[in-house]
Amino acid sequence: MIKVIAACVIGAALAGGATVVATNLATESTATAEPVNETLYNYGDR
Amino acid sequence: MVLRWIPWALGALVAFLALGPALGxxxxxxxxxxxxxxxxxxxxLSGADGFPRAIPSDAVVAALSTVLPGHVVQSLALTSVFVLGVAGAFRLLTGLVYGRGPVPATGLAAGAVTGLAYVWNPFVAERLLLGQWAVLLGYAGLPWVLAAVVRLASFPPARGFAGLVCALAPAAVGGFSSVVLSALTAGPTALRRWRDAGLLLLALVLLSLPWLVPSLVSGAATDPAGVEAFAARSDTPFGALGSLLxxxxxxxxxxxxxxxxxxxxxxLKALTVVVALAGWVWWSWRARPVVAVGLSVSAVLGLVIALAGVLVPGPLAALIDLWPGFGPLRDGQLYVAPLSLLQSLGLGAAVLWLLRALPGTTSAxxxxxxxxxxxxxxxxxxxxxxxxxxxxxxxxxxxxxxVEYPPAWREAQAAVAADERPGAVLVLPWSAYRGPAWSGEPVVVLDPATKLFDRRTLWNDDLxxxxxxxxTVVVTGEDPRARQVAEPLDLDxxxxxPGVESAELPELLGSTGVRYVAVSAPVDHGLSEVEGLSLVVEGTDMALFEIDDGYVEATPENGSVVVVAGALTSLGTLLWAVFAIIREESRRRGPAEGPGTGT
Structure with a gap:
């Protein structure tokens, strides 16, 4: 049981670290939609 | 008993982590x-004259909103996607591996991984960010539908059919895309026996009546330009095929x-997918689960459909031009849903392999x-x-x-609701999507005014x-009456x-049955001084005008008889199924709980 808990802690820590790294990579990359004019928008842009 | 709640609790936790502030x-x-x-x-129910895309999802939301606040209904809908999805995939894996027997801790771990993978993937994230909650509700029901099809073999037809109808309830709420996905995911597995395939088809038809009948009689057309607009695209460095995989x-x-x-x-995601596919192949080969062939066929078929808009857009557009029934194929990425279920089960199987916990693959x-x-x-x-x-x-x-709706929006809604006289609402500017400033962070959304009023609303459904x-690709809308009203307005x-003389507006609109004009964006509308139009509500981003009664030639809008009849048939089928299962379960448990059974 102790081994399982230790594995969970180590695995979760590694996964958490990787998630933080991935999240940092994720910033500044959000797509934004361009308006047709100031009030009207496309459904989306490919 | 506690263990039975683990999938549901995990689903609620995942929903909280994914949705977070959206539940406020x-x-x-x-x-x-x-x-x-x-x-x-x-x-x-009055709906539009084109394809009834909002039925029955919007009808269910409206019905629930009569007893619950609207934002609570939305939170319930979004949470249901994650809870149903996690619990369904979790139970599908453990059911296929352990049957009705006890599930060991390793099996629970594999089930949890399957459940998480099924709702935490690019498909769910992208459809959620596209706002397609109804499609996702149907997606969440897919593992339940597949499990119900598998169980058809072990139940009498009526009992199996009732279980299948209940499993299809999320897809029934989701509408046409959800039903198509359910057919694609469960169809090949059901085809193992003609009886099962027949029962699945019957259930799908009965639950599709609210939108199926009106779509068949409306003569709605689908613009083939949608193939170019909605084909799958690459959102990773691996091209369209890699992105879909x-x-x-x-x-x-x-x-x-x-x-x-x-x-x-x-x-990293590609590595996970490789592990999941390897897990699926290993599990299929070692344990030969009953869904192995059927779900593999579904996933490959779905991938082929998803790629059609990329590889052969011309023939696909020609098919849609030939018969609008092929229209749902234009949004190709939708059809990777069976592949998502396959990968989730494969990831769970990989966990079983890692833990050496697959029954029958270890020593005594x-x-x-x-x-x-x-x-x-x-x-x-x-x-x-x-x-x-x-x-x-x-x-x-x-x-x-x-976000909260600005006061002017609620005032406009209340003003129209207080008017008993017939007549439609026309929404301007003539464009479907907005980027309302009051929505906080700039976000593109279908104009909420299209769903705000308690009567027929005419808006530009071109995409x-x-x-x-x-x-720009313009996909022509499907509401012919909207086109008819817009045509003489010379819309810019x-x-x-409108580009026509302002003085002509009241007569042009009133003669086509329009009673109100809602301007749902902060534009210089120039309508305040028009004779024949009376300002009812004015805010920075919502102005409501009433056309003087003398101009309006409107008749009361009645709910579509075919829609209501179809909805009642589907509802009746669903209620019968729930009642049949409850009665059967009561009967089954009755003798077992009696004295002397020894169980």
């Missing part, structure tokens, strides 16, 4: 996701979760205790969906934020999609406002 007070607005306070059931590839760049598709996260003495390395790898594999897609965390990193070369394509 207010309405989340994003692309197709439009919830309004106090939606009108009558307006939904990773369960992404949605047509709209604005629906890609933050950070998804970066080389590092995409490579039981499986050897897994080492620390295997345990840590299992935890990492289990959490890999979150690691490779952190952009879904906490309301998709701010992409799903609830404008921007292309990478800077061009840039501003979306």
């Amino acid at each position: 007070p207010g309405h989340v607005l994003r692309f197709d996701m439009v919830f309004v306070p106090d939606p009108s059931l009558r307006a939904v 990773l369960l992404g590839g949605v047509w709209n760049a604005g629906a890609v979760p933050p950070g998804y598709g970066e080389p590092v996260t995409a490579a 003495a039981g499986p050897p205790a897994p080492g620390m390395g295997r345990l840590v790898t299992t935890v990492l594999l289990g959490l890999s969906p979150v690691v490779t897609l952190p952009g879904l965390l906490w309301g998709a990193n701010g992409g799903l934020v609830p 404008r999609v921007g292309t990478p070369d800077g061009g 394509s840039e501003t979306g406002m």
Whole structure:
């Protein structure tokens, strides 16, 4: 049981670290939609 | 008994982590996701003259909103996607591996990994950010439908059919896309026996009546231009095929979760997919689960459909031009849903392999205790969906934020509702999508005014999609009456406002049955001084005008008889199924709980 808990802690820590790294990579990359004019928008842009 | 609740509790936890702030007070607005306070059931049933895309999802929302606040209904709908999806995939895997027997801890771990992978992937994230909650509700029901099809073999026809109808309830609410996905996912498995295939077809037809009948009699057409607009696209460095294999590839760049598709996260995701596919192949070969062939066929078929818009857009457009029934095929990425279920089960199987816990693959003495390395790898594999897609965390990193409607919107809604006289509402500017300033962070959304009023609403349902070369594809809308009303107004394509002489507006609109004009964007509408139009409500982003009664030639809008009849048939079928299962379960448990059974 102790081994399982230790594995969970180590695995979760590694996964958490990787998630933080991935999240940092994720910033500044959000797509934004361009308006047709100031009030009207496309459904989306490919 | 406690163990039975684990899948549901895990689903609730995942829903909380994914939705976070979106569950707070207010309405989340994003692309197709439009919830309004106090939606009108009558307006939904009156609907539009084209394809009834909002039926029955909007009707269910409107019905629930009569007893619950609108934002609570939206939170319930979004939460249901995750809870049903996690619990369904969890139970599907454990059911296929252990049957009705006890599930060991290793099986629970594999089930949890399957459940998490099924709802935490690019498909769910992108469809959520596109606002297609009804499609996702149907997607969440897929593992339940597949399990119900598998169980058909072990039940009498009526009992099996009742279970299948209940499993299809989320798809029934979701509407046509959800039903098509259910057929694609469960159809090949059901085809093992003609009786099962027949029962599945019957259930799908009965639950599709609310939208199927009107769509067949309306003569609605689908613009083949939608193939170019909605074909799958590459959102990773691996091209369209690679993106689809990773369960992404949605047509709209604005629906890609933050950070998804970066080389590092995409490579990690690709590694996870390889492990999941290897797990599926290993499990299928070792244990031969009853869904192995059927679900594999569904996944491959779905992938082929998803690629059709990319590889052979011309023939696909020709098919849609030939018969609008092929229209749903234009949004190709939708059809990777069966592949998503296959990969989730494969990831769960990989966990079983890592823990050496697949029944029948170990010695009689039981499986050897897994080492620390295997345990840590299992935890990492289990959490890999979150690691490779952190952009879904906490309301998709701010992409799903609830907002309150401005007072002028509620005032306009109340003013129209207080008027008993017939007549439609025309929404201007003549464009479907807005970027309302009051929605907080700029977000594109279907104009909420299209669903705000308790009567027929006329709006421009043309869909404008921007292309990478800077061009625009316009997919013609499906509501002929909207076209008819708009045609004489000489609408400006840039501003979306009428170009005809203002003095002619009241007569032009009134003669086509329009009683109100709602201007749902902060534009210089120039309507305040028009004779024959009376200002009812004015705010910065909502102005409501009433056309003088003398101009209006309107007759009362009645709910569509075929829609109501179809809805009642579907509802009756669903109620019968629930009642049949409850009665059967009571009968089954009765003798077992009696004295002397020894069980």
